[in-house]
Amino acid sequence: MAISLRSDSAKGYALSMPAVVYVGFLVAVPLALMVAHSFWTQDYIDINRELTLENYRQAVDDPLIRLLLIRSVVIAGLVTGLTVLLAYPIAYFIAFKTQKKALWLILVTIPFWSSYLLRVFAWKLILGYNGVLNSGLLTVGLIDEPLSFILYNPNAVVLTLAHAWAPFAILPIYVSLQKIDPSLLEAATDLGNTAIERFLRVTLPLSIPGVIAASLIIFIPTVGDYVTPALVGGADGKMIANLIQVQFGAANDWPMGATLSIMAILVVAFVAAVFVISLRSAGRRIR
Amino acid sequence: MKATEKPLLSRSIIAGVAVAGAIWSGEVKAEGSDLRVFDWSGYEDSGFFQPYMDKHGSAPSYAFFGSEEEAYTKLRSGFSSDLAHPCIGVTRKWADAGLIKPLDTTKIKNWDQLLPTIKTVSGVAFDGKTWMMPFDWGNSGLIYRTDKVDAEKISLDLVTGPEFEGKVAIPDIVTSAYAMASLAIGLRDWTNMTDAQFKEASAYLRKLHKNVRFYWSDPGQLDQALASGEIVAGWGWNQTELNLLANKTPATMMKDVDKGVATWVCGYVHLANGTMSDEQVYDMLNALSDVNSGKYIIEAWGYAHANADAYGKVDPALVKSYGFDNAEVFLKESLLTSALDPKTEAKMTKEFERIKAGF
Numbered sequence A: 001m002a003i004s005l006r007s008d009s010a011k012g013y014a015l016s017m018p019a020v021v022y023v024g025f026l027v028a029v030p031l032a033l034m035v036a037h038s039f040w041t042q043d044y045i046d047i048n049r050e051l052t053l054e055n056y057r058q059a060v061d062d063p064l065i066r067l068l069l070i071r072s073v074v075i076a077g078l079v080t081g082l083t084v085l086l087a088y089p090i091a092y093f094i095a096f097k098t099q100k101k102a103l104w105l106i107l108v109t110i111p112f113w114s115s116y117l118l119r120v121f122a123w124k125l126i127l128g129y130n131g132v133l134n135s136g137l138l139t140v141g142l143i144d145e146p147l148s149f150i151l152y153n154p155n156a157v158v159l160t161l162a163h164a165w166a167p168f169a170i171l172p173i174y175v176s177l178q179k180i181d182p183s184l185l186e187a188a189t190d191l192g193n194t195a196i197e198r199f200l201r202v203t204l205p206l207s208i209p210g211v212i213a214a215s216l217i218i219f220i221p222t223v224g225d226y227v228t229p230a231l232v233g234g235a236d237g238k239m240i241a242n243l244i245q246v247q248f249g250a251a252n253d254w255p256m257g258a259t260l261s262i263m264a265i266l267v268v269a270f271v272a273a274v275f276v277i278s279l280r281s282a283g284r285r286i287r
Numbered sequence B: 001m002k003a004t005e006k007p008l009l010s011r012s013i014i015a016g017v018a019v020a021g022a023i024w025s026g027e028v029k030a031e032g033s034d035l036r037v038f039d040w041s042g043y044e045d046s047g048f049f050q051p052y053m054d055k056h057g058s059a060p061s062y063a064f065f066g067s068e069e070e071a072y073t074k075l076r077s078g079f080s081s082d083l084a085h086p087c088i089g090v091t092r093k094w095a096d097a098g099l100i101k102p103l104d105t106t107k108i109k110n111w112d113q114l115l116p117t118i119k120t121v122s123g124v125a126f127d128g129k130t131w132m133m134p135f136d137w138g139n140s141g142l143i144y145r146t147d148k149v150d151a152e153k154i155s156l157d158l159v160t161g162p163e164f165e166g167k168v169a170i171p172d173i174v175t176s177a178y179a180m181a182s183l184a185i186g187l188r189d190w191t192n193m194t195d196a197q198f199k200e201a202s203a204y205l206r207k208l209h210k211n212v213r214f215y216w217s218d219p220g221q222l223d224q225a226l227a228s229g230e231i232v233a234g235w236g237w238n239q240t241e242l243n244l245l246a247n248k249t250p251a252t253m254m255k256d257v258d259k260g261v262a263t264w265v266c267g268y269v270h271l272a273n274g275t276m277s278d279e280q281v282y283d284m285l286n287a288l289s290d291v292n293s294g295k296y297i298i299e300a301w302g303y304a305h306a307n308a309d310a311y312g313k314v315d316p317a318l319v320k321s322y323g324f325d326n327a328e329v330f331l332k333e334s335l336l337t338s339a340l341d342p343k344t345e346a347k348m349t350k351e352f353e354r355i356k357a358g359f
Helices: A002-038 A054-061 A063-097 A101-108 A116-127 A130-141 A153-176 A184-191 A195-223 A227-232 A239-248 A253-287 B011-026 B050-056 B068-077 B089-095 B116-120 B174-184 B195-209 B217-227 B238-246 B276-289 B291-300 B308-313 B316-321 B326-331 B342-356
Strands: A041-043 A046-047 B036-040 B061-065 B132-145 B167-173 B213-214 B233-237 B249-255 B262-269
Touching: A002 A253, A041 A253, A041 B233, A046 A054, A054 A253, A063 A195, A063 A253, A101 A153, A116 A130, A116 A153, A116 A227, A153 A195, A153 A227, A184 A195, A195 A239, A195 A253, A195 B132, A227 A239, A227 B195, A239 A253, A239 B291, A239 B342, A253 B050, B050 B276, B050 B291, B061 B068, B061 B213, B116 B326, B132 B174, B132 B217, B167 B174, B167 B217, B174 B195, B174 B233, B174 B262, B174 B342, B195 B342, B213 B217, B217 B238, B233 B238, B238 B249, B262 B276, B291 B308, B291 B316, B308 B326
Parallel strands: B036 B061, B167 B213, B167 B233
Antiparallel strands: A041 A046, B132 B233, B132 B249, B132 B262
């Protein structure tokens, strides 16, 4: 017994080694380096390895960094809200209203068959000055000259990200809806609930885990998105990742870049924790 | 997150990872001889170094970078090459970091043919030594739609006016933006910019910010926006002007030195960690500075070359249409985007981020 257990655990270690090595070298080491850098300072060409909180002090005092952090959270929050709202009915439809589930699920993943960067460029073409939307409106005669406010602002960033991340919201919500026991819905009907009451009291609370998963999957990466704001955000749509990129590039201040990255991680963790706790308790209260 | 609680991994592992990365990226290179050149993509064109090909039978091996910052980071993490092709704005920093070594100009046989001004520009020469062999140069300037802006009235001040709201684009590159701003406040040599001048230049960029539709990150974005009429004026490089003319868009670059135009100069530096013999390195430098290499880059690329004799070998009408007909005067009167004092550059970078965010 003991021998077989040991060989089982040996097998387990052997199986997890590739992942451990991979995560260790490509996540843990860079993360440790980043934390270390955030306490160092840049001295023109060299890095001063004396530990200091100077970077954090500067970053906290800087209204620009505050603005960009808040804007990143707000944009990611809007993207998450919009995506989940749009995704829920689709997931509901696939889970309850159609027999061709496999076909619909494949259709949902179609945007992923093209690269993320291409999808961002596609939105640029759609929203651009002489883009699809403007030329369409011009042809129909609704406008006399191209609208310029639809590209290069935070709205364009929200729209582009919401489209790019939609499948990530649909799939987890679909899975949680799929797991709901139909007998619960029948019981609710038997006990006199209308369709709307049934949805609010049974379906919605039971699908909250899916909504939470979807929200986190979207919120966490979008806060740090770099490409979309760089391409469609213009000056007012820039997010924290764009400033981090400047620190590692033109400004040549890796320690400050690391500090901003750590601050972004902390903000994301805090907002995500608050969100999960409040949504969980809301789900419980409805029930 | 657990990793953050553990002590830092030893430096040897970090160094090992960096070296592994460098070796890995080093494998991505073109077929060629043992001489290695670290360059912008496109410069592997053999028209630039035919004499080297004739002597050594094959082209050097090329590795590429997309920006000077990327090149700097890669070289600092241990990437090794014999020659590299940055521009004058960064050579001082590369030298301070010990990445490059001074050139022996007596071994460059075309040295006397190179434009006199370009050989003494700060960034090519400093601290009493020559660090770069200038190769190509060109302009950065205000490119505007001649059908929408009056060529008589155009100026760097004009585009800050309310009628240009949302109709201007400038580069998302701090040194280019400040080159434009320096010219706007009448400064042609920015190497000794005072604090007051820095504030004045920043104020210009703030005023211009209201009119900026976007800060372009690749020149294609500028080309398209000018061609479609989304914007009517933008700060850019020669290549945009040439692309627009090829596209039959009525546009031109404001090249009048009194109104403000900047010049970029790039060239080849000898890397300190290079392994090839000086003979091979200087054979390549001689090939690159050859008069025929100059003729080729002017005709095929529309860029200016450092070799003064090259212009005489090209159709004068073409030289004039590119604005290279009086190269010496032009180099003297325009703002050269040479290296700034690191403190000033850091200050500019910080301020530029604020300006872009509307602060």
